[in-house]
Amino acid sequence: MITGMSTSCFFSRENVExxxxxxxxxxxxxxxxxxxxxxxxxxxxIRELKKRIDARGxxxxxxxxxxxxxxxxxxxxxxxxxxxxxDIFKKVLRAGELLGATGYVYHGGxxxxxxxxxxxxxxxxxxxxxxxxxxxxxxxxxxxxxxHWCWYCYPDFATEILNCELSDNVYFNLxxxxxxxxxxxxxxxxxxxxxxxxxxxLCDYTLKSNGAVVPVAPFLGVTDLFxxxxxxxxxxxxxxxxxxxxSGNYTDYSELSEVFKGVSEVFSxxxxxxx
Numbered sequence: 001m002i003t004g005m006s007t008s009c010f011f012s013r014e015n016v017e018x019x020x021x022x023x024x025x026x027x028x029x030x031x032x033x034x035x036x037x038x039x040x041x042x043x044x045x046i047r048e049l050k051k052r053i054d055a056r057g058x059x060x061x062x063x064x065x066x067x068x069x070x071x072x073x074x075x076x077x078x079x080x081x082x083x084x085x086x087d088i089f090k091k092v093l094r095a096g097e098l099l100g101a102t103g104y105v106y107h108g109g110x111x112x113x114x115x116x117x118x119x120x121x122x123x124x125x126x127x128x129x130x131x132x133x134x135x136x137x138x139x140x141x142x143x144x145x146x147x148h149w150c151w152y153c154y155p156d157f158a159t160e161i162l163n164c165e166l167s168d169n170v171y172f173n174l175x176x177x178x179x180x181x182x183x184x185x186x187x188x189x190x191x192x193x194x195x196x197x198x199x200x201x202l203c204d205y206t207l208k209s210n211g212a213v214v215p216v217a218p219f220l221g222v223t224d225l226f227x228x229x230x231x232x233x234x235x236x237x238x239x240x241x242x243x244x245x246x247s248g249n250y251t252d253y254s255e256l257s258e259v260f261k262g263v264s265e266v267f268s269x270x271x272x273x274x275x
Contacts, residue, residue, distance in 0.1 A: 003264040004030030006244040024056035026257040032242045034064045041091040046098045061240045062103035063096040072109045093138040103143045110150045125164035132167035145173035146189045148182035155188040171198040177205045180213045201244040217259045225266045
């Protein structure tokens with residue numbers, strides 16, 4: 001498997017472009033670029049970011065935008081809103097193309113209202129397919145991520161959308177902590193993804209006595225990374241495992257670096273060193 005780190009680990013600590021040098025100094029070679037705001041979708045910014053990434057010999061696996069800025073708006077019945085949202089979506093796809101990314105991490109619609117008020121699954125599948133087909137035009141896989149505050153917050157969502165007429169460029173991104181925050185094990189989501197898993201976001205968690213989920217760095221929570229690796233291996237998965245922490249999940253960059261080294265060891269052939 002390919003281990004990497006998301007620039008989201010540095011949210012509020014570093015600008016995206018500055019996080020590149022921090023990760024490079026940690027020995028990180030494979031990254032996910034989380035673009036936080038509209039100005040970071042602009043081509044001039046992306047070209048400068050690409051120069052910095054290339055200068056450090058790094059490889060971009062995926063792009064991940066702030067989807068709340070436009071992804072839900074692609075489902076509205078108001079056509080002007082849809083057009084503006086799709087224009088932003090295309091900017092992010094172009095950013096991914098320029099960066100050499102092979103994946104776009106997608107949140108889709110989110111739960112402003114209870115899940116029962118979401119659009120019919122057929123409508124979700126139709127618009128998702130249009131987005132996935134557009135991503136293909138940029139050479140990018142469309143990765144639908146499970147997120148506890150979005151429509152894809154329950155495992156059977158994957159089954160339901162796959163049972164619709166759906167683009168063959170729709171894949172899935174498994175997020176460990178988001179599964180727990182939705183009240184499920186990551187396995188519940190993993191085994192519903194029907195061989196379409198293309199990306200894994202790794203952040204561990206602990207449980208409070210009241211059942212609340214608290215995100216923490218890997219090795220500090222309840223997730224057995226060796227079991228996760230075995231389950232992924234059994235599925236034939238050989239794609240990215242991306243460390244995606246909140247910036248408050250570690251104290252300093254030395255700690256973050258050690259966590260990344262540990263994750264890299266687990267998901268490599270050297271994992272027996274940790275047993």
